[in-house]
Amino acid sequence: MSQTLMALAAALPVAAGWSLHSLMLRRRIEAARRDPLSGLWTREPFEERARRSLESGHRAVVVIDLDGFKQVNDTYGHAVGDAVIATAGQRLNRWSLNNGGVAARLGGDEFAAIVSVYSLADLHWTMDQLAEELCAPVEFEDHVLWVGFSAGVVRTQRGSRAAELSRLMRCADEVMYGAKQTGGGWMAAPDDAAPAYRTVNGRRDGRRGTSKEAA
Known part of the structure; x- marks a missing residue:
């Protein structure tokens, strides 16, 4: 019995060491799958999570582009532009988590998210x-910066197949460009997830904004 206890006692530090090593390895792997500037998931891990989310219930796939970012970057420099991206990433992550979802930075000033949405009012x-x-101001050093956004939204129904994600993302991207061409804000495709002229359009104008349903 004593020999067994001694063997177990000797093995504990080794087991603890392996456990710590495994934890550090998992953290490094996760960090490598996140965008270093925004802290959001990169495309591949986002799509993995988004496909699982699609099968869980009513969801909205959202593709987002920041309006006015290029002007900020060109006027104030890359350090300020990076601060805008980092802040947008933090805000988008908070919003997506509060709405049972996940978010990603696709590249540049383009982002994506999938969140729970149960009705048009929701x-x-x-x-x-x-x-x-x-649309809240971004404060960095002695600058107070304002950027807008354009977003395309596609709602899904319960039981949507994971294989549909790429189609939904393309649709949301097309709708986002439609929103950008009409002044920004968010625009949603009909529930059949097909691009169409009849949309739900939300506009943001500076610090204040309204939502309306367009015929």
Whole structure:
């Protein structure tokens, strides 16, 4: 018995060491899958999580582009531009987590998210939350910066197949460009997830904004 206890006692530090090593390795792997500037997931791990999320219930796939970012970057320099991206990433991450979702930086000033949305009213409320987050001023050193956003939204129904994610992302991207061409804000495709002229359009104008349903 004593020999067994001694063997177990000798093995404990080794087991603890392996456990710590495994934890550090998992953290390094996770860090490598996150965008270093925004802290959000990169495309591949985001899509893995988004596909699982699609099968869990009613969701909205959102593709987002920051309006006015290029002007900020060109005027104040890359350090200020990086601060805008980092702040937008933090705000988008907070918003997506509060709405049962996950978010990613796709590259440049383009982002994506998938969140829980159960009705048209819920969609308005959720996206207006996002507008409040992303349109708030960004303070960096002695600068107070304002950027807007354009977003395309596609709602899904329960049981949507994971294989549909790429189609939903393309649709949301097309709708986002439609929103950008009409002055920014968010625009949602109909529930059949097909690009169409009939949309739900939310506009942000400076510090204040409204939502409306367009015919």
